[in-house]
Structure formats: structure tokens, C-alpha cells
Amino acid sequence: MAKESDSFSLVRLNIGGKKFCTTRDTLTQREPDSMLAAMFSGRHTVCQDPEKGFVFVDRDGKHFRHILNWLRDGVVPTLKNSEYAELLQEAEYYQLLGLIDGISDVMNQRNKNEELDTELTRIDIIKCIQSERVRFRGVNLSGLDLSKLDLSFADFSYACIKNVFFSRANLLCAKFRDVDAEGAIFHNATLRECEFTGANLRGALLAGASLQSANLQDACLIDCSFCQADLRSAHLQDADLTNANLEGAILVGANLKGAKLSNANLRGANLQRAYLRKVNLRDTHLEGAKLDGANLLGAIRRH
Structure with a gap:
């Protein structure tokens, strides 16, 4: 059985009231300089709900599934332009530089392909x-x-x-x-x-x-x-x-x-x-x- 300190140990997140479950490896590998990677690198103590074990982050959880999917597979989701602006704000907050550049690239290509x-x-x-x-x-x-x-x-x-x-x-x-x-x-x-x-x-x-x-x-x-x-x-x-x-x-x-x-x-x-x-x-x-x-x-x- 994996220990709590192992990179694959489960992490439960409460993002503005929305619940997510992922692994420490997902949160730290793709964007090692991000805020999420810093939080779960083991260098810092994070506060958890003592009963349910969730780490609370005071952000809107609307787009956090896209954040997690980016960290898992590196694919930028297909969204409306207005939703990209919202996701970009979240990527900026979590300091996900790769996702920020990925959104810009998708928007650039969209502008080239569409009238x-x-x-x-x-x-x-x-x-x-x-x-x-x-x-x-x-x-x-x-x-x-x-x-x-x-x-x-x-x-x-x-x-x-x-x-x-x-x-x-x-x-x-x-x-x-x-x-x-x-x-x-x-x-x-x-x-x-x-x-x-x-x-x-x-x-x-x-x-x-x-x-x-x-x-x-x-x-x-x-x-x-x-x-x-x-x-x-x-x-x-x-x-x-x-x-x-x-x-x-x-x-x-x-x-x-x-x-x-x-x-x-x-x-x-x-x-x-x-x-x-x-x-x-x-x-x-x-x-x-x-x-x-x-x-x-x-x-x-x-x-």
C-alpha cells in the first residue's frame, strides 16, 4: 500500500465547494513551478478538513476540471472565447505557465482558421x-x-x-x-x-x-x-x-x-x-x- 508521502497518494480538493480527487503526482509533474506543485511538493504543510480530508482552495471550481485534465494529459480543452478568458484567469492564479501559453496558441489558431x-x-x-x-x-x-x-x-x-x-x-x-x-x-x-x-x-x-x-x-x-x-x-x-x-x-x-x-x-x-x-x-x-x-x-x- 502506498504511503501518504508517495507521489501517487490521493489528494482530495475542495475548490470553492466543488470536490475533486486526484494524485500528488498529477499536481506536481507537468507544471513543477506552479502553485499547486508547490503546495503538494511536501515542502509545505497544507491544511485539511480533519474529518473528510479535503484541502480547501478559495477559488471558483467551475473550470478546475480543465485544470486537472491539463495536468493529466497536457491537452487544452475546446471552449468558447469567453470561457477561455475565465480559464486563463484560473491558470494565472495557479501559475500554470504551460496552460497559459497553450490557450494563447489555441486562440491564435482559431483566429487564423475562422473569419x-x-x-x-x-x-x-x-x-x-x-x-x-x-x-x-x-x-x-x-x-x-x-x-x-x-x-x-x-x-x-x-x-x-x-x-x-x-x-x-x-x-x-x-x-x-x-x-x-x-x-x-x-x-x-x-x-x-x-x-x-x-x-x-x-x-x-x-x-x-x-x-x-x-x-x-x-x-x-x-x-x-x-x-x-x-x-x-x-x-x-x-x-x-x-x-x-x-x-x-x-x-x-x-x-x-x-x-x-x-x-x-x-x-x-x-x-x-x-x-x-x-x-x-x-x-x-x-x-x-x-x-x-x-x-x-x-x-x-x-x-
């Missing part, structure tokens, strides 16, 4: 950025793969960029004023000094993005992922960050005056010298956050 209902193609975009002035104001670019392109100073104001892939793109000083960017992917993109005033970024993925001094005033950032993003000196006045995930984000000197932070995750975030005056933090998760020098005058905090 997109857009006004421009990736090739058109590349031709445009070679010209002196780059403007895509009001253009429908939904679903395009614009990853890794140099789009610095481009103007996307009022455009429809739903589910567009901007992963690792250079968007320095780009303008996204009043864009519809729901579900857009900005994973590890350069967005320093960008303007997102009034933008709809609901459900967008900005994990690992560089957003220093970016202007996100009055933007809809509901359900956005900013995990490990750099938001130093960012302007977030009156932004709606309800349910947003800013775990580990850098918000040093950021201005959050009037921002909505209901159920926002700021665990481990750096909020030193941030402006949080009169902000309602009662339903905000701030465990492990750094608040040294932050302006909290009149802020409402949970008791």
Missing part, C-alpha cells in the same frame, strides 16, 4: 503601426490577437476590443478612452501612462501588467484580475473595482479616491502612500497588505 467579424486583421494592424500615426478610434477589433506587437502611443478610443489578446504587447502611452474591452487579455503587457478613462474592462485580465501612472479614472474594472500588476502612481479615482483581484499588486502612491472596492482582493498588495481617504474598505480583503504611509483619513474599515 472574424472585425473591420481589420492582425496584418492590417501591423501595416497601420508602421505608419507615422496610429489610430483605431471607434474600430471593431473584437477577438483579434494583437499579442507581442509594439502598439505604443496607439489610439483605441471608443473602439470595441472585446476579448482581444494584448498579452506582452507594448502599449506605452496608448489611449483606450471609453473603449469596450470586456474580457480583453493584457497579461504581462506594458501599459505605462495609458489612458483608460471611462473604459469598460469588466472581466479583463491584466495580471502582471505594467500600469505605472496609468489613468483608469471612472473605469469599470469589475471582476478584473490585476494579480502581481504594477499600478504605482496609477489614477483609479471613482473606478469600480468590485470583485477585482489585486492580490500582490503594487499600488504605491496610487489614487483610489471614490473607488468601489466591495469584495475586492487586496491580499498582500503594496498600498504604501496610496490615497484611500474616505474609501469604504469594509468588504475589502486586506490580509497581508502594506499600508504604511497610506492616507486612510475617514476610510471605513472592517472592525
